[in-house]
Amino acid sequence: MSKVTVIDAIMGAGKTNFAIQYMTEAPADKRFIYITPFLTEVDRIIENVKGRNFMQPTNANSEGRKLRSLKELIIDGQDIAATHSLFKTADDELIHLLKGAGYTLILDEVMDVIEPVNIKTGDIRILLDGNKIEIIDNKVVWKEPGYDADRFNDIKLYAEAENLFIYRDTYILWAFPKRVFECFDDVFIMTYLFEAQNMSYYFKLHNIQYDTVSVRDGMITDHDVKQERREDLIKLIDVHEGKMNETGNKHAYSASWLRRGKRDAERLETVKKNLRNYLRNVLNAPINAIMWSTLKEVEQTLKGRGYATASIPVNARATNEYADKWALAYVFNRFKNPYETSFFEDNGIKVDEDKLAVSDLLQWIWRSRIRKGEPVSLYLPSSRMRSLLQAWANYEI
CATH class of the missing domain: 3.40.50 (Rossmann fold)
Structure with missing residues (x-):
C-alpha cells in the first residue's frame, strides 16, 4: 500500500508552492504525476517546476484520446501534469501500467470519488432477478462474464472493476477505483478541511490509512489548526x-x-x-x-x-x-x-x-x-x- 499524506492547510499557506519546490528538488530518478482541477494549473506546474520536463496528455495519438496519451507517457517514464477529469477515467490498463512504475502522485484538491450511475430502479431489479448481479456488502458483483449486450455493458465493466456500490436497493453509485492509490510509491493530497470531503469518507470506506500534516514557510509541519490564524x-x-x-x-x-x-x-x-x-x-x-x-x-x-x-x-x-x-x-x-x-x-x-x-x-x-x-x-x-x-x-x- 502506498504511503498517503494529506497536506491539510488553509488557503494561502503555500501548498502548491511546496509541491513545486518538492518536485524541483527531488532526485532525478523520481517520477511524478500531478493532478489538478484546471488546465491553467497544469500550465503552472509545467512552467514552474525546474529541472523537469512535465508533459501534458493530448489527443494526438492513434485513439484520439487523452487517456491513451496518459498511458503512453507512463510507459515512457515521463513526469506528467493532468486534470482531475482525465484521472477519473482510470481503467485496469492504467492501473497495470502504474504498478511498479515508481510514480509519486500529487493530487491538488480532492476529487469527486463517488457519482450516481444513470440506471433506473426497475433495471436494477431486472439485473438482480436475472442473476446478472448480486450484492455483497453493498458492492455490486457481476455474475455473467459472457454478457455482451449493450444495454448494461457499462454496469458490467464498472462492476468487474469493483467500482459499483448500491444503497437502499434503489441507487447505484460509481466509486473511483481504490486500486489506483495502491499503485504509487507515495501519494500527497493537498486540500483544506479534508475531513469534510467525500474523499476522506471514501478512504474510511476502503480502510485507506493516511497521515495528516500541514505546511508553513515551504516546509511540512504538524497539523495544528491554531496555526491557521x-x-x-x-x-x-x-x-x-x-x-x-x-x-x-x-x-x-x-x-x-x-x-x-x-x-x-x-x-x-x-x-x-x-x-x-x-x-x-x-x-x-x-x-x-x-x-x-x-x-x-x-x-x-x-x-x-x-x-x-x-x-x-x-x-x-x-x-x-x-x-x-x-x-x-x-x-x-x-x-x-x-x-x-x-x-x-x-x-x-x-x-x-x-x-x-x-x-x-x-x-x-x-x-x-x-x-x-x-x-x-x-x-x-x-x-x-x-x-x-x-x-x-x-x-x-
Missing part, C-alpha cells in the same frame, strides 16, 4: 447584516428551497431584489468587482442588470481567475446530496454536513482578492451559513 482572515470579510438576510428556517437558500422557488415566483423575485440591492445599491460595485453564486438551476432567474455576467460556479475552488473581486454574494446554503450522505452513513461512516458547508464557502471566498490580503464585502443571506462561518472563525469547526 483564522482571526486574521475573518477580519477581512465584511459580512452584511440587515433585513435582507434570512434568519428563520435553517434550510433557507438550500438547493431544495431554491428549487421550490422556481414554482413560487414571489420567493425568487424577493431573492433577486435583495441580491441586486446589495450589489448595486449597498455596495455600488462595478461589474468587474463582483462575483456571486447560487444554485445553477436558478441562476438565470436571479441574474440582473449590473451583475448578470459576474456569476461563478458555487463550488469554485483552486483557481486564481477572480483575484480582483471584492463585492461577493453567496446565495446558497450548502448541504450534501442526500445520496452521498445515505451511502456513507449506510456503510457506518458519519458525515459532517456543517464542516462541508463551511469548507466550500471558504474555498469560494478565497477565489476573491482576499487571497491577496485585501478586504471583501460578503452578502451571505443564509443564517446557517453565517453562523457556520463564525463558528469556524472561533475554531469551533
Whole structure:
C-alpha cells in the first residue's frame, strides 16, 4: 500500500508552492504525476517546476484520446501534469501500467470519488432477478462474464472493476477505483478541511490509512489548526447584516428551497431584489468587482442588470481567475446530496454536513482578492451559513 499524506492547510499557506519546490528538488530518478482541477494549473506546474520536463496528455495519438496519451507517457517514464477529469477515467490498463512504475502522485484538491450511475430502479431489479448481479456488502458483483449486450455493458465493466456500490436497493453509485492509490510509491493530497470531503469518507470506506500534516514557510509541519490564524482572515470579510438576510428556517437558500422557488415566483423575485440591492445599491460595485453564486438551476432567474455576467460556479475552488473581486454574494446554503450522505452513513461512516458547508464557502471566498490580503464585502443571506462561518472563525469547526 502506498504511503498517503494529506497536506491539510488553509488557503494561502503555500501548498502548491511546496509541491513545486518538492518536485524541483527531488532526485532525478523520481517520477511524478500531478493532478489538478484546471488546465491553467497544469500550465503552472509545467512552467514552474525546474529541472523537469512535465508533459501534458493530448489527443494526438492513434485513439484520439487523452487517456491513451496518459498511458503512453507512463510507459515512457515521463513526469506528467493532468486534470482531475482525465484521472477519473482510470481503467485496469492504467492501473497495470502504474504498478511498479515508481510514480509519486500529487493530487491538488480532492476529487469527486463517488457519482450516481444513470440506471433506473426497475433495471436494477431486472439485473438482480436475472442473476446478472448480486450484492455483497453493498458492492455490486457481476455474475455473467459472457454478457455482451449493450444495454448494461457499462454496469458490467464498472462492476468487474469493483467500482459499483448500491444503497437502499434503489441507487447505484460509481466509486473511483481504490486500486489506483495502491499503485504509487507515495501519494500527497493537498486540500483544506479534508475531513469534510467525500474523499476522506471514501478512504474510511476502503480502510485507506493516511497521515495528516500541514505546511508553513515551504516546509511540512504538524497539523495544528491554531496555526491557521483564522482571526486574521475573518477580519477581512465584511459580512452584511440587515433585513435582507434570512434568519428563520435553517434550510433557507438550500438547493431544495431554491428549487421550490422556481414554482413560487414571489420567493425568487424577493431573492433577486435583495441580491441586486446589495450589489448595486449597498455596495455600488462595478461589474468587474463582483462575483456571486447560487444554485445553477436558478441562476438565470436571479441574474440582473449590473451583475448578470459576474456569476461563478458555487463550488469554485483552486483557481486564481477572480483575484480582483471584492463585492461577493453567496446565495446558497450548502448541504450534501442526500445520496452521498445515505451511502456513507449506510456503510457506518458519519458525515459532517456543517464542516462541508463551511469548507466550500471558504474555498469560494478565497477565489476573491482576499487571497491577496485585501478586504471583501460578503452578502451571505443564509443564517446557517453565517453562523457556520463564525463558528469556524472561533475554531469551533
